[in-house]
Amino acid sequence: MSADAVRFSEERLAEIDALVKRYPGPQSALMPVLYMAQEDFGYISMEAQKMVAQVLGLRLMQVREVVTFYTMFREQPCGKYLLEVCTNAGCMLNGAYELADHMCNSLGIKMGETTRDGMFTIAEVECAGACGGAPVVQVNNIYHEKATPELMDALITQVRADGGAA
Secondary structure, three states: OHHHHHOOOOHHHHHHHHHHHOOOOOHHHHHHHHHEEEEHHHHOOOHHHHHHHHOOOOHHHHHHHHHHOOOOOOOOOOOEEEEEEEHHHHHOOOHHHHHHHHHHHHOOOOOOOOOOOOOOEEEEEEOOOOHOOOOOOOEEEEEEEOOOHHHHHHHHHHHHOOOOOO
């Protein structure tokens, strides 16, 4: 992603301006603005982080602290489908690691990698907050509770059959 490509649109800047006015200070709007950046650019590159800092009048380190702390922010591109496997205690005890291994083997990639066709990225998340449905896999932020290898295989097969259509 080149520096020239990392610019919010005028419409997005107006949205950010209105958002900042709702908060006591610009730092309070940081997380929603980071979500906007990730939505607009697909991930939050260093160039995007610098731009967010500039737009909000913050230091780059203030932005970096948030981006690197929260797992929902990505600093690298990912596949069209982000498969996030929860591995917190409840999910772990219900087979999350085995499920993640199965998914990695099925797709021929390691945790954190993206398939060659750019379709799937597998990531481990600390907690999806759905312990009652463990193990949980989020697919582009849609929860699949009590996930099984068969369920994930069927989902992956269906996505591929549909040509990657959501």
